Amino acid sequence: MIPTEELERLEDLVDRASVVYLATIDDDGFPCCKAMLAPRLREGLVRFYLTTNTSSRRVAQLRVRPQAALYFCDEERFRGVQFTGSVEVCEEARTKELVWREGDDEYYPGGVADPDYCVLRFTARRARRYADYRSVDIDL
């Protein structure tokens, strides 16, 4: 369990972020990193929901290698937290509807059922935060 004060600090860091960095492994076994819009939804600090294009290279890679990390960073205060876990590519209506927001049809003209719109459901199994020049493991 995370102590309450620590939990609040981490939630604040996560919820303030407009961008999150998703690390994955590519077809050749090399790590990759990409800025994504911050998660639409989260369940505690264990499950995070992101949206992306079903046709993207990242999604193809995640179907083969679901190992991933989500990294939230406050560049100005040199603080960050990284969650390590795995990603499921969700294409079923229920999850897509859960995460869909008004205005998303700007990116997905077919609306919530657009086959090129999918949800990445990230589940963390461990975490590590960085602050004051040192990193500490967090027991989720």
Place this chain on the structure above:
Amino acid sequence: MIPTEELERLEDLVDRASVVYLATIDDDGFPCCKAMLAPRLREGLVRFYLTTNTSSRRVAQLRVRPQAALYFCDEERFRGVQFTGSVEVCEEARTKELVWREGDDEYYPGGVADPDYCVLRFTARRARRYADYRSVDIDL
């Protein structure tokens, strides 16, 4: 070869960044991502020099798995470029002196010879840039 205009745009993105994201693979085969101070020095868009603590977990991982990516991102303009390649951990005096800057002894009290100061030399073998909602491979 990269067309001149494209090269200038990428160099601008790289040189403006105060922070770069380093993606690596951890002991369990999961990808990781961490914000680092932007490279001190670069040779074209192929070789980049970063500084870090020799004792860090990242360095221990890179000695085993040198595969890495460097990701530069302009969050406001939704632009980014990722270089994929490998990292050598450099501890020899010549490279450490090349990268050392005045004031670094704030972090490394032993000065340029401090055994906890080392240089990560990243060599890119390929690159991919992101702009205008799409990604394009770049021929280095």
